[in-house]
Amino acid sequence: MNQPDLTLESLAARVLNLTTVLTTALQERNSPQPSFSQDAPDFLSPAPEVQGPRLQLIETLTKMLHLATGPTEYLLHQCLLPNADGLIVDFLNRFDIWHLVPLNGSASYADIATAIQLPEVTETPGSDRIIHSAASAYVARDAARSAFIGHCMEDVRPAAAVGVDALQKFYLGLKEHSEEQEHCPTYLASDRGKVRGTSYWEFAETYEEPGKPKGYRAERFALAMKALSQTQLTAQVLDKFDWESLGDATVVDVGGSTGHISLLLAKAHPRLKMIVQDFPEVETSFNEAIASSEYASRISFHAYNFFEPQTLTANAYLFKSIFHDWSDKYVVQILRNLLPVLKSGVHIIIFDNIIPPDHDEHGKPVVPLPTRRLLGAVDLQMFVNHNSKERKASDWTEVVKRADSRFELMGFYTVVGSPMGIVDVVFNT
Numbered sequence: 001m002n003q004p005d006l007t008l009e010s011l012a013a014r015v016l017n018l019t020t021v022l023t024t025a026l027q028e029r030n031s032p033q034p035s036f037s038q039d040a041p042d043f044l045s046p047a048p049e050v051q052g053p054r055l056q057l058i059e060t061l062t063k064m065l066h067l068a069t070g071p072t073e074y075l076l077h078q079c080l081l082p083n084a085d086g087l088i089v090d091f092l093n094r095f096d097i098w099h100l101v102p103l104n105g106s107a108s109y110a111d112i113a114t115a116i117q118l119p120e121v122t123e124t125p126g127s128d129r130i131i132h133s134a135a136s137a138y139v140a141r142d143a144a145r146s147a148f149i150g151h152c153m154e155d156v157r158p159a160a161a162v163g164v165d166a167l168q169k170f171y172l173g174l175k176e177h178s179e180e181q182e183h184c185p186t187y188l189a190s191d192r193g194k195v196r197g198t199s200y201w202e203f204a205e206t207y208e209e210p211g212k213p214k215g216y217r218a219e220r221f222a223l224a225m226k227a228l229s230q231t232q233l234t235a236q237v238l239d240k241f242d243w244e245s246l247g248d249a250t251v252v253d254v255g256g257s258t259g260h261i262s263l264l265l266a267k268a269h270p271r272l273k274m275i276v277q278d279f280p281e282v283e284t285s286f287n288e289a290i291a292s293s294e295y296a297s298r299i300s301f302h303a304y305n306f307f308e309p310q311t312l313t314a315n316a317y318l319f320k321s322i323f324h325d326w327s328d329k330y331v332v333q334i335l336r337n338l339l340p341v342l343k344s345g346v347h348i349i350i351f352d353n354i355i356p357p358d359h360d361e362h363g364k365p366v367v368p369l370p371t372r373r374l375l376g377a378v379d380l381q382m383f384v385n386h387n388s389k390e391r392k393a394s395d396w397t398e399v400v401k402r403a404d405s406r407f408e409l410m411g412f413y414t415v416v417g418s419p420m421g422i423v424d425v426v427f428n429t
């Protein structure tokens, strides 16, 4: 589509304007301005007055970069840079370079080469000493962030590399999208020369490698989920549901991993009792994360496979980032497994990505480009790992109703700056 208003000059003017709006909004909240220094804020304020212009600024800068790059170089960059970027991030993370450079200090290339037992690269650009930037210091400060990188680089990247192979092998000639889990690229991916041939969950639990404990990938994944929930305005989205309206209530956090979402809820709502359900293997990590917390008496663990009928009665069942891992036919099974314990009025709270409509009725984009790109990437990651997808509001309605007509959709709640939202469903007999 020809867009004559998108010139370098008009975009630059918009960048200037948005920068002023953003920095003023931060000043008004006494929030620090973003910087490259290692003590820069990890996140900017969640206020919509900050997040709105921030996302528009990223969108405008992306378009400017695109224009300045030009079509020939753009395609060249698209082919070369993602491979190089992935390789570099994987290297930094696997060799834990984050901790070989001291915070508030520096390290030489020679120091690092000695520590990781690799030959030193002789041609180093600029200074031979390395210091942390805001981004690397952010990883060095919290193991969960490095776990998220490890999951993306070591679990997902080998599968993404055979994504088109999976399309050719499993999809050629099909008229409709397959709902089968075993048609995802993960089944074709290889690690250390061995083809996985199994679901992501089984692979993560059973994968073995010299020098690493069995199941380390599953433990790392749980930690990665914690890192993810530190972004995406998780607490703000969680707040969109009126938890106090449940009164003295029991909430089952189905597939709740090590309990980090239950912890947030227990902290914010003293009348809630949380029960985290997940695979039995997760219990040890759950205990490590929750047992020493002052809220431990209100958060317990219950080993449960959500492909079996639910046995716990509760006032609400929370599914946080569960259903986007499963295609519709499995979501229907998981929801139907609640039926034996559901009474009228019980809430099923789905906390997941909600893909917004791309355009309004006038064809104007309604969602900032960075959010659309992120959702597109997560959607592809779900295909790669599980042959599942991210869902629009209409997809959520369809799959919930397909499970049982007594499930009533009460509302969709989102916040500016997060791709996630809450789908509130009530069981009505």
Ligand SMILES: C[S@@+](CC[C@H](N)C(=O)[O-])C[C@H]1O[C@@H](n2cnc3c(N)ncnc32)[C@H](O)[C@@H]1O
Pocket (backbone or CB within 6 Å): 201, 222, 225, 226, 229, 254, 255, 256, 257, 258, 261, 277, 278, 279, 282, 304, 305, 306, 307, 319, 320, 321, 322, 325
């Ligand atoms: C994407 S993670 C989400 C974890 C957590 N709710 C969060 O938002 O951080 C999916 C979780 O579902 C769990 N899970 C996968 N299959 C399961 C099953 N059949 N029964 C119970 N839990 C399962 C995994 O162990 C994992 O903790």
